[in-house]
Amino acid sequence: MVELNTNHNYCIGIIGNLNIDLTIRNLSTLPKWGHEVIGENYNHVTAGQAANTALALARLGQSAKIIGNVGDDHYGQEILKTLHKAGVLTSEIEITSGAKTGLSIAIVRRDGERAFISDPACLKLFTQ
Numbered sequence: 105m106v107e108l109n110t111n112h113n114y115c116i117g118i119i120g121n122l123n124i125d126l127t128i129r130n131l132s133t134l135p136k137w138g139h140e141v142i143g144e145n146y147n148h149v150t151a152g153q154a155a156n157t158a159l160a161l162a163r164l165g166q167s168a169k170i171i172g173n174v175g176d177d178h179y180g181q182e183i184l185k186t187l188h189k190a191g192v193l194t195s196e197i198e199i200t201s202g203a204k205t206g207l208s209i210a211i212v213r214r215d216g217e218r219a220f221i222s223d224p225a226c227l228k229l230f231t232q
Contacts, residue, residue: 115167115193120154121227122172122197123206124179130214143211150186151208162190169193175205175226200226 128143135141150159158168170192174180176199183205187194203226212218 115169116161117169117171117196118154118157119171120157121152121206121224121230122150122155122170122174122183123152123208123222123224123227124183125149125151125208125210127210127212129212131211132214134211134219150183152206155183155187158187158192159190162192167191167193169196171196173198173200173226173230175199175203176201177204179205179207180226198230200229203229 126148127146129145131141131143133141152172154170154172158170161168170187174183174197180199184194184197184199187197204223206223206225206227208220208222210218210220
């Protein structure tokens, strides 16, 4: 087992994307255009490489700060709230006015194989 030394005076900075992942599970097949298939057990979570890394570090007791952006929408506020609640420093996350927060939809077959549809939205405007 790896132990982290949490007696420190430093913070790990993470530069990267923040988005919401919407996952629908247990699909038997992909839909054909104009058709619908039924999945189940959907959920949505704060995600993106920066968020996933910072949340994992926070769970391990490590101080983490994110440099990134979210849209000025409900999902952006949800991401900020989730990160703040976990103890991640969010002062360097820009709220991009007039933009939506990135969203990825993951569809998962019964055997666990996944496919994704993503709209990076405000992530395309990230310039820091």
